[in-house]
Amino acid sequence: xxxxxxxxxxxxxxxxxxxxxxxxxxxxxxxxxxxxxxxxxxxxxxxxxxxxxxxxxxxxxxxxxxxxxxxxxxxxxxxxxxxxxxxxxxxxxxxxxxxxxxxxxxxxxxxxxxxxxxxxxxxxxxxxxxxxxxxxxxxxxxxxxxxxxxxxxxxxxxxxxxxxxxxxxxxxxxxxxxxxxxxxxxxxxxxxxxxxxxxxxxxxxxxxxxxxxxxxxxxxxxxxxxxxxxxxxxxxxxxxxxxxxxxxxxxxxxxxxxxxxxxxxxxxxxxxxxxxxxxxxxxxxxxxxxxxxxxxxxxxxxxxxxxxxxxxxxxxxxxxxxxxxxxxxxxxxxxxxxxxxxxxxxxxxxxxxxxxxxxxxxxxxxxxxxxxxxxxxxxxxxxxxxxxxxxxxxxxxxxxxxxxxxxxxxxxxxxxxxxxxxxxxxxxxxxxxxxxxxxxxxxxxxxxxxxxxxxxxxxxxxxxxxxxxxxxxxxxxxxxxxxxxxxxxxxxxxxxxxxxxxxxxxxxxxxxxxxxxxxxxxxxxxxxxxxxxxxxxxxxxxxxxxxxxxxxxxxxxxxxxxxxxxxxxxxxxxxxxxxxxxxxxxxxxxxxxxxxxxxxxxxxxxxxxxxxxxxxxxxxxxxxx
Ligand SMILES: Cc1cc2nc3c(=O)[nH]c(=O)nc-3n(C[C@H](O)[C@H](O)[C@H](O)COP(=O)(O)OP(=O)(O)OC[C@H]3O[C@@H](n4cnc5c(N)ncnc54)[C@H](O)[C@@H]3O)c2cc1C
Numbered sequence: 001x002x003x004x005x006x007x008x009x010x011x012x013x014x015x016x017x018x019x020x021x022x023x024x025x026x027x028x029x030x031x032x033x034x035x036x037x038x039x040x041x042x043x044x045x046x047x048x049x050x051x052x053x054x055x056x057x058x059x060x061x062x063x064x065x066x067x068x069x070x071x072x073x074x075x076x077x078x079x080x081x082x083x084x085x086x087x088x089x090x091x092x093x094x095x096x097x098x099x100x101x102x103x104x105x106x107x108x109x110x111x112x113x114x115x116x117x118x119x120x121x122x123x124x125x126x127x128x129x130x131x132x133x134x135x136x137x138x139x140x141x142x143x144x145x146x147x148x149x150x151x152x153x154x155x156x157x158x159x160x161x162x163x164x165x166x167x168x169x170x171x172x173x174x175x176x177x178x179x180x181x182x183x184x185x186x187x188x189x190x191x192x193x194x195x196x197x198x199x200x201x202x203x204x205x206x207x208x209x210x211x212x213x214x215x216x217x218x219x220x221x222x223x224x225x226x227x228x229x230x231x232x233x234x235x236x237x238x239x240x241x242x243x244x245x246x247x248x249x250x251x252x253x254x255x256x257x258x259x260x261x262x263x264x265x266x267x268x269x270x271x272x273x274x275x276x277x278x279x280x281x282x283x284x285x286x287x288x289x290x291x292x293x294x295x296x297x298x299x300x301x302x303x304x305x306x307x308x309x310x311x312x313x314x315x316x317x318x319x320x321x322x323x324x325x326x327x328x329x330x331x332x333x334x335x336x337x338x339x340x341x342x343x344x345x346x347x348x349x350x351x352x353x354x355x356x357x358x359x360x361x362x363x364x365x366x367x368x369x370x371x372x373x374x375x376x377x378x379x380x381x382x383x384x385x386x387x388x389x390x391x392x393x394x395x396x397x398x399x400x401x402x403x404x405x406x407x408x409x410x411x412x413x414x415x416x417x418x419x420x421x422x423x424x425x426x427x428x429x430x431x432x433x434x435x436x437x438x439x440x441x442x443x444x445x446x447x448x449x450x451x452x453x454x455x456x457x458x459x460x461x462x463x464x465x466x467x468x469x470x471x472x473x474x475x476x477x478x479x480x481x482x483x484x485x486x487x488x489x490x491x492x493x494x495x496x497x498x499x500x501x502x503x504x505x506x507x508x509x510x511x512x513x514x515x516x517x518x519x520x521x522x523x524x525x526x527x528x529x530x531x532x533x534x535x536x537x538x539x540x541x542x543x544x545x546x547x548x549x550x551x552x553x554x555x556x557x558x559x560x561x562x563x564x565x566x567x568x569x570x571x572x573x574x575x576x577x578x579x580x581x582x583x584x585x586x587x588x589x590x591x592x593x594x595x596x597x598x599x600x601x602x603x604x605x606x607x608x609x610x611x612x613x614x615x616x617x618x619x620x621x622x623x624x625x
Contacts (some may be wrong), residue, residue, distance in 0.1 A: 001117070001119075002029070003089070003143070003144055003145060004029075004144070004145040004146070005029045005030060005031040005117070005144055005145070005146040005392070006023070006028035006029045006030060006146060006148065006394040007023040007028050007029075007030045007031070007146055007147075007148040007149070007150065007151075007387075007390045007391060007394060008030070008031045008032075008033060008136045008146040008148070008149045008150070009023070009031070009032045009142055009150045009152060009387070010033050010034075010123040010136070010149065010150065010151050010152060010153055011031065011033075011034060011040065011151070011152035011154060011156075011368070011500050012032055012034035012039065012040040012110070012118075012152075012187040013041075013042065013044075013152060013368060013369075013376075013379060014041070014068065014141065014368065014376040014377075014379040014380040014383065015152045015154070015367040015368025015369070015370075015379035015380060015382055015386070016032065016034065016150075016152035016367075016383060017040065017041055017067060017106050017109075017110065017380075017383065017385070018061060018066045018067060018068065018367070018380045018383035018384045018387060019069055019150045019152055019365075019367055019383040019386045019387035019581045020032040020110070020113075020116055020150075020387065021066065021107070021109065021110070021113055021116065021387065021388070022064075022065065022066065022383075022384055022388050022391065022454075022456065023066065023148075023150075023387045023388075023390050023391045024113050024114070024115035024116035024453055025113070025115070025372070025456055026387075026388065026391035026392075026395075026453070026455065026456070027115065027391070027455075028115070028148075028390070028394045029115055029117075029392040030115060030116050030117070031114060031116075031117050031118075031119060031144055031146065032110065032117070032119070032244075033119050033120075033121055033123050033136065033138065034116050034118070034119075034120065035120065035121070035122060035176065036120055036173060037107065037118060037120055038103075038107075038116075039103075040103065040104045040106055040107045040110055041071070041102060041106025041110075041222065042099075042103050043097075043099050043102060043103070043105060043376060044154075044155065044172045044199070045197075045199045046297060046307050046309055047096060047097050047098065047099040047102070047297060047298075047299050047300065047307060048094060048095065048096050048097060048297065048377055049068060049069075049071075049094070049095050049097055049102075049225070049311055049376060049377065050072065050092060050093045050094040050095055050225065050377065050578065051074035051082065051092060051094045051377075052082055052083060052090065052092045052428065052429060053091035053092060053408065053426075053428040053429045053430075053431070053432075054092065054094075054375060054377035054378070054427055055082070055092030055094060055225070055377075055440055056408040056424075056427075056429075056432075056438075056439070056440045056443065057377040057378065057381040057408050057409060057412070057427055058072065058090060058093070058223060058225050058377050058380070059093075059381065059443035059444075060222070060381060060384075060407050060408055060409050060443055060447055061377075061380045061384050061439055062225055062226045062228070062443075062525070063227060063443050063444050063446075063447045063448050063451055063457065063461075063465075064384050064388070064447060064450055064451045064454075064455045064456055064457070064544040065384075065451045065454065065456025066380060066383075066384045066456075067109055067450075068225075068376070068377070068380040069224075069225030069226035069229070070105075070225070070228055070229060071097075071102055071105045071106055071109075072097050072225050072226075073095065073224040073225050073226050073229040073232065073233075074101075074105055074229070074231075074233075075097045075101035075102045075105055076095045076096065076097055076098075076099045076232075076238070076241040077096050077097065077232055077233075077237065077238055077298060077300065077301060078095065078096035078216075078217070078218045078238055078240070078241065079093070079095055079218050079219055079222045079223065079224070079232075079238075080093070080094050080095075080096075080216075080218065080219050081093055081095075081219055081223060082094055084245065088141055088430065088439050088440075088537075088541055089435040089439055090429045090435070090441070091440055091441070092429070092440055093135075093223060093225060093440065095225060096239070096241065096297055096298070097300075098299070098300035099299050099300050099302050099303075099305075100300070100302070100303065101300060103441055115602050117607060119138075119142075119144075121138040121139060121140050121142065122138060122139040122140075122141045122176070122178070122180070122181075123136055123137075123138055123139075123153075123178070123181055124138060124180035124181055124184060125137040125138055125180070125181075125184045126149050126151070126181075126184060126185075126188065126364060127143070127145075128188060128361055128364070130483065131360070131361060131362060132147070132361065132362045132363050133146070133147060133148060133149045133361060133362065133363035133364045134146075134147070134166055135149075137148055139180065146363075147363050147393070147394055148363045148364075148365065148390040148393055148394050149363065149364055149365070149390075150357050150365040150367060150383075150387065150390050151181075151185075151364070151365070151366045151367075151370055151387045152366075152367050152370065152379070152383060152386075153171075153178050153181060153367045153368075153369075153370050154171065154344075154368055154369040154370060154379070155171055155172055155342055155344040155369055156172075156175065156176075156177055156178040156181075156344065156346040157177075157178050157181060157182045157185070157199065157344055157346070157370060158177060158178070158179060158182040158192065158194070158343075158344060158345035159171040159172070159177035159178070159342055159343070159344045159445055160177070160342065160343045160344070161173065161340050161341070161342050162262035162267060162268060162314045162340060162341040162342070162343070163314065163316065163317065163338055163339075163340045163341075164260050164261075164262070164314070164315060164316025164317070164319070165260065165316070166263070166316075167262075167267070171344070172342065173337065173340065173349070174623045177344075180347050185347065186365075186546055188360075188361060189360055190347045190348075190351065190358075191348055192345040192346065192347060193268035193270075193345065193346060193348070194269070194271075194343050194344065194345055194346075194547070195270050195271055195272075195343070195344060195346050195372065195374075195423070195424050196263070196268050196270040196271060196272040196273075196341060196342065196343045196344075196424075197273050197276070197341070197342055197344075197374055198272070198273075198312040198313065198339065198340065198341035198342065199310050199312055199325065199339055199340060199342075200279075200307065200309065200310070200311045200312045200313060200339045201308065201311075201313070201320055201324065201335050201336075201337060201338050201339040202299070202305050202306065202307060202335070202336045202337040203296075203305075203308055203324070203333045203334065203335060203336065203541055204258075204303045204304050204305070204306070204308075204333065204334040204335075205296075205298065205306040206303040206334075206337050207303065207332050207333050207334040208242075208296065208306060208329055208330060208332075208333055209330075209331065209602070210242055210296075210327060210329060211331050212241060212414065213242040213244050213296070213329045214233030214242065214243040214244075214330065215240045215241075215242055215243075215591075216240060216241045216242070216243060216295070216402050217240050218235075218238045218240075219533070227444055227456075227457075227461050227464070228458075228461060228464070236472075237301065239298045239301070241295050241296060241297050241298070242295070242296040242329065243293065243294070243295055243296070243340075244293075244294045244296065244327055244328050244329045244330065244554030245291045245292060245293050245327070245328070245384055246279070246291050246292045246294060246310075246311070246323075246326075246327055247290075247291060247326055247327065247328070248290055248291075248325040249326045250323045250327055251283055251290075253315075253319065253322050253323040253326065254279060254280060254283055254315070254319070254323050254545065255283060256494060257315055257316075257319045258280065258284075260316050260319060261278075261314055261315050262283070262314040262341050262365070263278065263281065263314060263341065264280060268314075268341060268343055268488040270343045270426070271422060271423040271424070272341075272423070273374050273423070273424040273426065274423050274424075274426075275426045275428075275577065276312065276339065276426065277312070278312045278313050278314060278372065279292065279310070279311045279312065279313050279323075280313060280314070280315065283517055289397075292309055292310060292311075293310055294308050294310040295308070295309040295310060295311065296308055296309075296329070297309050299304065304336075305336055306535060308324070308327075308330070309500065311323075311324065311327075311339070312339055312341075313339040313341075313509035314320070314339065314340055314341030315339075315493050317335075317338050319337055319338060320335070323334060335563065343389060344369070346369070346370055346371065346372045347366060347370060347371065347372070348372075348420060349366070349371040349372050349416035349417055349420060349421070350416075350417060350418075350420045350589065350590050352366060352371070352416070352417050353399070353417070353593065354373075354393075354399070354401040354413060354414065354417060354593065354597075355385070355386075355389040355393075355399035355400065356382060356385055356386040356389060357389060357390075357393065357399070359434075359591055362393075363390075363393060365386040365389060365390050366386070367379065367382035367383045367385070367386035367387075367480070368382055368383060369424075371416055372416060372420075372421045372425055372426065373412070373416070373424065373425045373426070374424035374426050375426055376429070376541065377427065378412060378425065378427055380596055381409040381412060382409075382413065384409070385400065385409060385413060386458075387401070387421070388400050388454055391454075394544065396403075400450065400454070402447075402450075403563060404432075404433065404434065404558075404559070405434045405437065405438065405556040405559060405560070406438065406446055406447070407438060407446060407447060408427060408438060411427075411431055411432050411433075411438075412425075412431075414597070414600065415431065417590075417597075418590060418592065418597045418600040418601050419600060419601065419602050420602075433555075434549050434555070434556055434559075435550055436545060436549055436552050437549060437553070437556070439554050440539065441534070441537065441541070442491075442538070444465045444468070445465065445468075445469050448461070448465045448620045449463055454488065455617060464554075467580060468534075468535060471531070471535050472535055472538045472539055472542070475527075475528070475531065475535070475536075475539045476508070476539050476542055476543065478525070478527070479506065479507040479508040479511065479521075479525070479539070479543070480506050480507075480508040481506070482506065482507050482524060483504040483506050483507065483524075484501075484504060484505060484507060484521065484524045485504045486500060486501040486502060486503065486504065488523075488524065489501060489505070489510065489521075489524070492515070492516075492520050493516075496513075496514075496515040497515075498513055498514070498515065498516070498543065507521045507524055507525060509544045511539075511544060512543060512544060512546070516541060517539045518536040519539070559596065559597075562594065562595045562596035562599055562609075563594050563595075563596035563597075564596075565587075565594060565595035565596070565613065565616060566594055566595075567592055567593055567594060567595065567597075567598065567612075567616065569593075571616075571619070573587035573588050573612075574588060576611060576612065576615050578610055578611050579608055579611055579612070580608065582603060583603075583604060583605070583608040586601050586603060586604060587601070587604075587612070595609065595612065595616065598612055602607030
């Protein structure tokens with residue numbers, strides 16, 4: 001086996017897979033190191049990809065050439081589009097996947113990826129010389145050289161699992177913890193802290209009584225994640241989920257046993273996931289709620305395992321059995337595995353550049369849960385960026401940085417590196433200030449040129465995206481030239497409760513009226529009848545929201561102005577006496593690369609940013625002379 005690579009990726013979870021594939025596909029010989037080949041692409045928690053704010057990340061990974069969207073589509077047992085009654089800015093997709101098939105899919109992709117080598121073992125020491133990565137040493141004594149290493153160790157760094165009072169070392173159930181790697185990172189100067197997450201028990205579906213439970217089926221119209229998905233699973237391969245809920249008696253049992261929950265007994269001090277709380281957290285935080293929803297999600301096609309989404313817990317086994325069996329439908333449920341909480345170490349992502357490379361050690365990149373995020377999608381998006389940037393650094397090319405106004409991934413990374421996070425970070429649409437422009441439905445338009453630039457998406461996909469948007473632009477123009485006469489359109493307008501027309505009006509202006517859709521104007525332009533739904537939806541959106549989009553574009557221009565003012569490496573923030581001590585300390589710690597990043601550091605005041613801008617102008621003027 002070769003001993004020398006361009007890039008080494010530690011870990012084969014959601015970040016690791018995307019990072020290794022991106023790097024190898026960019027022509028950099030890549031080594032993936034993971035404890036075992038069988039856990040490549042494993043979903044540690046629920047068998048689902050996407051969700052509000054997360055679906056956007058999956059599509060971004062996909063159009064940059066990543067695998068998550070394709071894997072989710074190929075192994076889906078349910079497709080849903082969320083928030084469809086709301087505006088396009090907050091709509092997201094979610095796929096329920098077959099856990100075993102998802103993993104098998106990823107393992108096959110990794111196995112057949114040219115330029116990617118797999119090695120089963122435990123990474124223990126990142127080799128560094130003169131401030132640069134030089135390779136990696138494994139527990140079995142083997143060592144590999146590489147100028148770039150990406151750490152995607154997930155929940156494994158110092159992982160400790162809690163089940164009631166029992167504490168076991170491990171990265172997740174059945175897997176060891178990465179203890180040596182954690183010590184190695186500390187010895188390299190990284191400060192580690194603990195975050196916590198948890199998972200519910202797994203139930204035997206054959207012992208669940210579904211007869212009185214509400215069912216949730218796949219959408220009728222299936223929209224895949226990936227621009228490259230050609231075959232959608234047939235309807236007979238789709239499965240429903242079921243809906244049930246906790247009861248007062250469930251809550252009583254949990255309350256009576258709070259003292260046995262590792263989060264409330266003082267056993268776990270780490271910060272947990274605010275937006276994916278355990279059932280114990282829910283009862284503490286929403287004490288007045290009489291019931292909490294529980295979604296019973298099938299784990300796959302050939303398994304009886306059911307994932308009860310909503311009751312993540314660290315309570316002891318007997319308490320889990322007692323409270324779960326008070327939930328309608330679960331009265332006789334048998335447990336295949338108990339829920340547990342996990343504490344694990346993360347780095348401070350403020351230590352990273354926007355490329356996800358360490359500020360202190362060149363060639364060392366971090367991606368995924370290890371940066372303080374939670375979720376498969378957040379991990380995959382970072383993995384993609386770290387993989388591309390590791391490859392670019394090996395090729396000695398400029399880093400790839402997505403801005404906040406062009407991608408959810410840009411917001412995710414910018415939030416992590418400029419604001420840091422005190423709790424596991426999960427993506428939401430509300431975090432994205434330019435979400436009218438950065439939506440799930442226009443991901444291909446926003447990002448395909450990057451996929452093309454890095455050679456990560458095929459010409460066929462690029463051409464299809466170009467054709468689609470040429471058609472959108474053509475139709476948008478065309479609707480200005482075609483009008484509807486009052487006699488024809490007034491019945492439609494009256495039906496919608498709108499003021500009828502006195503004279504003819506271009507279809508473009510009609511579409512701006514509230515409630516008027518492309519479907520209603522299609523009879524006035526024969527060409528529209530043959531236009532694909534996604535193209536029509538896009539035309540409608542651009543016309544209806546034109547005013548808002550223009551407003552947001554102006555804001556983006558202002559934002560880019562600050563973003564374009566670069567702060568030179570090594571700039572001496574301490575020398576700016578007119579800045580407060582706190583502002584100087586923060587700038588010294590975060591080392592922002594642009595004035596925009598400095599502006600987003602929490603606690604930086606507009607006055608401090610103005611002072612910094614004046615100093616930068618002075619600095620650049622002096623450099624010119
Ligand atoms: C119990 C539990 C509950 C969770 N609950 C939720 C939840 O409710 N909501 C949510 O969004 N997310 C949850 N997650 C988190 C979710 O699983 C992660 O966000 C996601 O898997 C992160 O992906 P990743 O690629 O960063 O890391 P992981 O998927 O954890 O992958 C890490 C990989 O690194 C490998 N590895 C680590 N150290 C070494 C080493 N030294 N040598 C070799 N290989 C190594 C591991 O084998 C693994 O393949 C939960 C995770 C666990 C374990």
